[in-house]
Amino acid sequence: MRGIIDRFEGDWVVVEIEGETMDFKRSIFPKEAAAGDVVDMNGDKVRILKAETDKLRKEIEELMDEVWDD
Numbered sequence: 001m002r003g004i005i006d007r008f009e010g011d012w013v014v015v016e017i018e019g020e021t022m023d024f025k026r027s028i029f030p031k032e033a034a035a036g037d038v039v040d041m042n043g044d045k046v047r048i049l050k051a052e053t054d055k056l057r058k059e060i061e062e063l064m065d066e067v068w069d070d
Contacts, residue, residue: 002049004056005029005037015039 003017012023013033028044038052 001041002052003039003041005033005035005039007035015041 001017003015003022006014006016006021008014008026009023011026013026013029014021014023024041024046029039029046030048033039033046033048036053036057038049038056040047040049
């Protein structure tokens, strides 16, 4: 399943999956994981999807630019 890291809360990572948030143990995430990263989760294995994360960040930046240009 794929999700987006929303935030870190102590030993937990809050991940948004299909509009819902779920908590997962921080220990299963790569040390370099950051809020906003798109992740692929399969059991206790978590991969950061770099290309997906970069695409999402670019889309957000473009939307913010549109809002601030008005």
